[in-house]
Amino acid sequence: MRACADARRERSSVSLIAVSKTYEADDIVPVIAAGQHQFGENRVQEAKGKWPALLAARSSLMLHLIGPLQSNKAREAVALFDAIHSVDRPSICEALSKEIEKQRRKPLLFVQLNTGEEPQKAGIAPGDADDFIRRCRDGYGLDIAGVMCIPPVEDAPAPHFALTSKIAARNGLKLLSMGMSADFAIAIQFGATHVRVGSAIFGSRG
Numbered sequence: 001m002r003a004c005a006d007a008r009r010e011r012s013s014v015s016l017i018a019v020s021k022t023y024e025a026d027d028i029v030p031v032i033a034a035g036q037h038q039f040g041e042n043r044v045q046e047a048k049g050k051w052p053a054l055l056a057a058r059s060s061l062m063l064h065l066i067g068p069l070q071s072n073k074a075r076e077a078v079a080l081f082d083a084i085h086s087v088d089r090p091s092i093c094e095a096l097s098k099e100i101e102k103q104r105r106k107p108l109l110f111v112q113l114n115t116g117e118e119p120q121k122a123g124i125a126p127g128d129a130d131d132f133i134r135r136c137r138d139g140y141g142l143d144i145a146g147v148m149c150i151p152p153v154e155d156a157p158a159p160h161f162a163l164t165s166k167i168a169a170r171n172g173l174k175l176l177s178m179g180m181s182a183d184f185a186i187a188i189q190f191g192a193t194h195v196r197v198g199s200a201i202f203g204s205r206g
């Protein structure tokens with residue numbers, strides 16, 4: 001990927017998550033055939049409809065939940081997904097912690113940050129992030145691997161990526177889920193380890 005070379009990053013240090021939300025299995029199969037291994041969905045229910053069959057055919061695939069999670073979907077989410085990018089409140093921590101123990105599955109966990117402090121958006125405010133991450137670990141025994149952000153559409157993304165990276169670093173977190181079709185190259189410059197790219201791969205969602 002050219003964005004990696006431009007940022008002097010190893011290609012292998014950045015995972016490309018192909019965001020297949022709203023696309024049918026028939027659209028996803030050719031992308032798998034082209035060698036793409038990691039996919040993202042933003043709804044548990046939608047993912048449950050199309051992914052079990054696709055996953056059964058290929059053991060190397062990795063499925064990421066990048067959208068909001070309700071506690072009553074934690075069982076299904078832990079069963080289906082290899083990574084969850086939307087850990088953002090104590091009730092989710094509690095539900096995930098129970099299911100991880102019960103199912104003996106350990107999805108990669110990311111705390112979602114609301115770096116723009118937008119009222120309509122999910123995620124933890126930057127000022128609460130350190131406390132929340134500590135609570136995930138000490139209060140719920142969750143092994144948090146990284147942080148995720150979705151910058152406000154009207155803002156330049158760079159300061160949001162820089163802040164996300166700083167919060168990760170001071171909490172000893174190695175993984176950064178940031179960057180979408182419009183801004184993944186900038187995110188990679190700021191250290192993204194997981195970029196979530198939908199429309200640039202699948203085409204615009206009608």
Ligand SMILES: *Cc1c(COP(=O)(O)O)cnc(C)c1O
Pocket residue numbers: 019021042066067150179180181182196197198199200
């Ligand atoms: C849809 C979505 C993406 C992908 O967006 P594109 O602009 O299509 O690349 C990335 N992250 C999240 C959380 C999404 O919901």
